[in-house]
Amino acid sequence: MSTLNGVEYIDHIAYDSVVFGYAAGRLKILVMEYHNTGLFALPGGFIAMHEDLDEAVKNGLEARTGLKDIYLEQFHTFGKADRNKTDEMKKILEANEIHQKEFQWMLSRFISVGYYALINHELVTLHPDALSDSCTWYDINKLPKLIQDHASIVAKALQTLRDQIDRKLPLFALLGEKFTMQELQGLYEVILDEKLHRGTFQRKMLSMDILERHEKKYSGAANKAPYLYSFKKNWN
Amino acid sequence: MSTLNGVEYIDHIAYDSVVFGYAAGRLKILVMEYHNTGLFALPGGFIAMHEDLDEAVKNGLEARTGLKDIYLEQFHTFGKADRNKTDEMKKILEANEIHQKEFQWMLSRFISVGYYALINHELVTLHPDALSDSCTWYDINKLPKLIQDHASIVAKALQTLRDQIDRKLPLFALLGEKFTMQELQGLYEVILDEKLHRGTFQRKMLSMDILERHEKKYSGAANKAPYLYSFKKNWN
DNA sequence: CCAAAAGTGTTTTAGCTACACCCATGA
């Protein structure tokens, strides 16, 4: 058992989160950079001894983003014996001038449970943790090199999101409360990485009977104003 | 860190496996019964300090069934803080006359990674572990009461199997090497718990181009003999 | 030749795609 800031954590278990956001037509995720190391990693954390796994992730993300009721989905648990490269973690601890024996447990083997989250990036204020000096949005196609197996964690999260997009459709969390059909389609396209047909997409969405139509959105441009939509109360 | 039979295991992490078999038209899973306790549980185990998570599960199942190359799929990780009821585990240790302090770690909180397996029950010779006196096939609809949250682990495994049945189709592992179309359909029906249309099912399977047709199977009954099929070498 | 079960051809249906047409909007 290991202690950090007075809390007892379970040894050898961690979570890593792939936090998806959507801005300017781009799919992004949260990436943290550690002080003076040039090392980048997914936001993660440990599980307190008395805490549900799901709660630990929810609380950790709430601390980082300030958001409550984040949409979270567990997608895979990563347990390769060699997934923890101790030299990377050593570098991080040393850059933070942490040499004490009480933190050596962080250098040991960890099995990590992967979660992905969908959040509206406009509502977020980012808070890096004690070891990190930044917590920033990165375009999913322009990620920096990540430590350990975090690149494959991202890949698996994205694949899971693609597989589930038509089944659970929690995508309202990535958009504002109201959005145009074009914005929704753009989000689908950037997640699936393929162009969709405009008419077909609109019909499919409307036939699902999960969208509510609101007033039109006047852009000032010389063209027809699109309706705004939102998800219905009991959409799933 | 905790030791059992000279092997060092990671604290607080376990796996539980839902091993599916198919016999007499019924879907079954492996359930273990602990000595003199009346307590039933899924076959599970711990992860050695140097061992991949996937390998640990594979090795554990191989020891129990004698089978190599078992089809395994990780489906969820269970991490509720209250999922370990210590009184159940105490009962199991006491029934095995284990009171030593060195086994007390088994009473602590565990996060468990769930895997499901598909095996051909005809090829299996079952070996219960040291704490158990039996390892038996139970009809999925007639399970005994299981300890802890194992019932919900089974439910989630079954749901995952249903969701994946059309995508990965590793079902040959549940049947013999050769099988009739009716046997394959029966397996689908018992997994999905719904009747399927005979003609449609056959066409769908054949159109996938993953089955190979062999000689006919003469049953002695007064009707047309069905062909035997097997899965092609590179079926996926 | 009959009953039963297997294999396959045909029709119907549903969903998706692509194309096109009309509508709304502000320059």
Place this chain on the structure above:
DNA sequence: TCATGGGTGTAGCTAAAACACTTTTGG
């Protein structure tokens, strides 16, 4: 009135479902 983009109608395609017909088997 024109260019631009949004909403919807329609025809065509494909895959799946339902139905039915034919074939094979042993009594």
